[in-house]
Amino acid sequence: MDYFQLKDGVLHAENVSLAAIAEAVGTPVYVYSRATLERHARVFREALSGLPSIHLAFAVKSNPNLAVLRVLAREGYGADVVSAGEMHRALAAGIAGSDIVFSGVGKTAREMTEALDAGLGQFNLESEEEGVELAALAAARGVRAVATLRVNPDVDARTHAKISTGKAENKFGVAYDAAPAIYARLCALDGLEMRGLAVHIGSQIGDLEPSRQAFLKMGALMESLRSQGLEVTHMDLGGGLGVPYRSGESLPGPAEYGAMVASVARDWGVTVMFEPGRVISGNSGVLVTEVIRVKPGAINPFVVVDAAMNDLARPAMYDAWHDFAAVTPTGETMIANVVGPICESSDTFAMGREIDAVKAGDLAVFRTAGAYGATMANTYNSRPLVPEVMVDGDKWSVVAERIEPAAILATERVPEWLE
Numbered sequence: 001m002d003y004f005q006l007k008d009g010v011l012h013a014e015n016v017s018l019a020a021i022a023e024a025v026g027t028p029v030y031v032y033s034r035a036t037l038e039r040h041a042r043v044f045r046e047a048l049s050g051l052p053s054i055h056l057a058f059a060v061k062s063n064p065n066l067a068v069l070r071v072l073a074r075e076g077y078g079a080d081v082v083s084a085g086e087m088h089r090a091l092a093a094g095i096a097g098s099d100i101v102f103s104g105v106g107k108t109a110r111e112m113t114e115a116l117d118a119g120l121g122q123f124n125l126e127s128e129e130e131g132v133e134l135a136a137l138a139a140a141r142g143v144r145a146v147a148t149l150r151v152n153p154d155v156d157a158r159t160h161a162k163i164s165t166g167k168a169e170n171k172f173g174v175a176y177d178a179a180p181a182i183y184a185r186l187c188a189l190d191g192l193e194m195r196g197l198a199v200h201i202g203s204q205i206g207d208l209e210p211s212r213q214a215f216l217k218m219g220a221l222m223e224s225l226r227s228q229g230l231e232v233t234h235m236d237l238g239g240g241l242g243v244p245y246r247s248g249e250s251l252p253g254p255a256e257y258g259a260m261v262a263s264v265a266r267d268w269g270v271t272v273m274f275e276p277g278r279v280i281s282g283n284s285g286v287l288v289t290e291v292i293r294v295k296p297g298a299i300n301p302f303v304v305v306d307a308a309m310n311d312l313a314r315p316a317m318y319d320a321w322h323d324f325a326a327v328t329p330t331g332e333t334m335i336a337n338v339v340g341p342i343c344e345s346s347d348t349f350a351m352g353r354e355i356d357a358v359k360a361g362d363l364a365v366f367r368t369a370g371a372y373g374a375t376m377a378n379t380y381n382s383r384p385l386v387p388e389v390m391v392d393g394d395k396w397s398v399v400a401e402r403i404e405p406a407a408i409l410a411t412e413r414v415p416e417w418l419e
């Protein structure tokens with residue numbers, strides 16, 4: 001459920017007309033709904049009430065906007081970060097260092113040092129080598145880094161191959177069978193306080209069975225560590241729950257996910273940690289765009305919009321579907337290809353799709369764009385970096401300014417030997 005609804009024939013974010021925002025800020029522009037973010041954060045927390053002790057860390061990569069992070073901080077969420085840059089955002093949003101989890105397959109020594117200095121709550125180690133390096137950095141500072149070991153359970157999440165992370169051939173974590181010995185060796189290091197295991201098998205997961213299999217395997221691994229006399233007090237089950245992208249599509253939601261997790265982990269005797277991203281942020285945002293023009297095509301007309309693959313990369317990267325809807329729908333529909341202005345054919349949002357009828361100058365939105373939208377934007381074709389707006393009831397504010405190509409050009413230099 002979200003708060004992007006038609007009011008008097010115009011699509012609104014909460015009580016604010018998207019046409020008014022487009023008029024004031026220009027397009028393309030991402031618009032987030034605070035009420036939707038809060039609702040999703042609460043629904044997800046509520047869904048896990050069957051577990052005795054939980055920790056929620058919002059996956060910053062899904063939407064790192066400072067205002068978005070502030071909303072989640074106020075909902076009591078910690079943060080899951082994968083770079084020093086994300087860590088500094090989470091801290092700037094008011095999330096305590098102790099509530100931040102540092103994931104990521106290539107943490108550099110510099111990043112780990114910054115994280116230790118910020119008093120980060122937990123490092124999810126991706127390898128024994130990383131653990132040894134972190135232990136040395138921590139010991140040199142006279143501290144112990146709190147850590148879990150990320151394990152690759154070799155389970156197929158049955159999602160898009162590019163966002164699947166839990167198969168043996170993927171780069172993430174340590175091999176399941178090698179984990180007990182690695183965990184034992186890491187426990188013996190002075191600079192580390194090993195407190196558990198972490199797993200994350202992929203994103204946009206629409207079938208709970210692979211996650212259940214992975215969590216069962218993690219439970220068995222936890223038992224085997226305990227039987228070796230090793231302590232396990234925390235189990236990080238990652239993120240990954242999918243969201244519906246097409247109207248009418250039905251996927252298991254937080255309640256089903258929570259019931260599944262509780263059935264597996266209720267009696268583990270640990271704090272169960274989660275790193276939800278998309279399920280919180282996905283439906284909390286739309287990308288507002290203007291139709292530049294409609295041109296005839298061999299089969300269907302092309303609706304050329306002013307948003308492109310640099311603003312919303314998901315269709316080009318993962319063949320992802322985002323519903324396209326007019327801001328002031330007439331009730332008429334058309335079959336069309338929706339494309340951006342960038343000079344490659346992958347800059348295509350929809351092919352041969354039935355959409356609200358639109359014409360040059362009309363406004364439209366790509367829905368479910370709050371996760372992995374603005375955060376993956378770039379300036380390809382020397383386009384501006386897309387701005388972001390947050391709505392709260394009747395209020396709205398620009399929460400990230402459009403960065404114009406001139407500002408980027410100003411950072412570039414012609415060396416004197418080329419003058």
Ligand code: LLP
Nearest residue numbers: 059103200203204239240275276277278372
């Ligand atoms: N934890 C870890 C360790 C992760 O790698 C991820 C996502 C998450 C949590 C959050 O997953 P979520 O709950 O959002 O599914 N750009 C892609 C998605 C990449 C996901 C990367 N890792 C997309 O647009 O679909």
